[in-house]
Amino acid sequence: MSEPLLSIRGLKAGYGDFQALFGIDLDVPAGETLALIGANGAGKSTLLRAVTGLVSCRPEMVCFDGRAIGGMRPDRIAALGIGLVPEGRRLFRSLSVEENLVIGGERALAGPWSLERVYGLFPILREKRRNPGMALSGGQQQMVAIGRALMANPRLIMFDEISLGLAPVVIRDIYAALPTIVATGVSVVLVEQDVTRALSVAQRFACIQEGRVSLAGQPGEHDRAAITAAYFGTDVKSGAH
């Protein structure tokens, strides 16, 4: 197999004295989707923050396209083609919908995404393009956040809690857009609470538990019980007692 696009080796990271990740190993091959699952506080967001440079780590702990990027400045990492759709969407409050998208496309890599393509993917955004980003519903805000990341034509896009707090019908719309995004050849890391849904769109998954990878592989490879155990930490030992 060729070199993966994103490769994480022995990643340790945290906040000040608090360590959240204890040696994570992960690979994301080019063009594939990795589902990242795990309970609240497991360290999924911290992992994405380390990849985007928002929390620091040693250079060789994160490699992108064969290059050690751990601890690089976030703006430099973004320029290499790593996009994030952050937890809680985090739209720019004083920017309109369109401005939120345009700022995402500033100094973009060459690629398929443009304002027109994003509006094609989420037509409601064209109607609302002059509204302040924050005036939209949660689902529409998520569409803006996704569009903002796509506008940069990233080679790797990471979604943190893509459906958290959204109505079921909106979640369906967002997931309906995923195949179009994946079809452009971009690699995807998907953090999702809904394990079944996450596994249904991913070629690989990794389960994080208390800062470590507790289980990884392909969705078909492990049965539901094993995944649940890895998720909640109810491992064989505690089961035996």
Added chain:
Amino acid sequence: MEWVNAIVQGILIGGLYALFAAGLSLIFGVMRLVNIAHGDMIVAAAYVALVVVQATGLHPLASAVIVVPLMAALGYAMQRLLLNPTIGKDLLSPLLVTFGISVILQNGLLVAFTADSHRLAAGSIETASIQVAPGLALGVLPLVMFAASVLIIFGLELIFYRTSLGRAFRATSDDPEIAQLMKLDRNHVFGMAMALSAAIVAIAGIFLAIRTNFDPSAGPARLIFGFEAVIIGGLGNLWGTLAGGIALGVAQAIGAQISPGWQILAGHLVFFLVLAVRPRGLFPRMD
């Protein structure tokens, strides 16, 4: 007519106060920093203009072609070298650095230029006036300065709401962390904000130098006027800042009509009144 005249003069000087305020408001808006050195930067710009005028023989207003880019470059360097290293850790450190810059500027100017006051002579335009009504004459120079202030605020609005630099300013102000993911180098964005603020400071310094006598200790009062105009107008709203500057100018003019001692006090009173009745200013835009 005397009162009308006073109010009109107050409006015109209000434009200058709005200029003092605009740069201050810009820095606060983008990096949540109160630049204590702002007033001293205005006075430093006045001295730079003095030196440029003496060295080149340019008209004071024309000296802007040198003073503005020079101040902008100095502002950028000051931000990158002195302020950026302290920003983001806590709120107090950068504030203290600006306080230090303020002290250094005042004392540096004192050493270089002594405590004597100076003024820039603008020639015949100083005495030119237009008779708008019987008993009401408007000085051409104050009119030019007021128009320039309005234009600069209009230009700032355009930069803020129509350019990619302005988008970068607003995004960084809204969410500094996510703004970095938009490939924005925070240090450069802050540098550009200070450069723009210093460019406005340069104009304000030239206008100040033409209108009044200035000396190295004139900065803090300019900072207070600018600060009051920002607060009266409401944070984050540049047109509000213009209104705030005008309100302050008119209050001072009316105060001066009552008695010379009341001039500055009346301005402060209006400031406190607005603060008491509308703590977020007359036209707030920022939360």
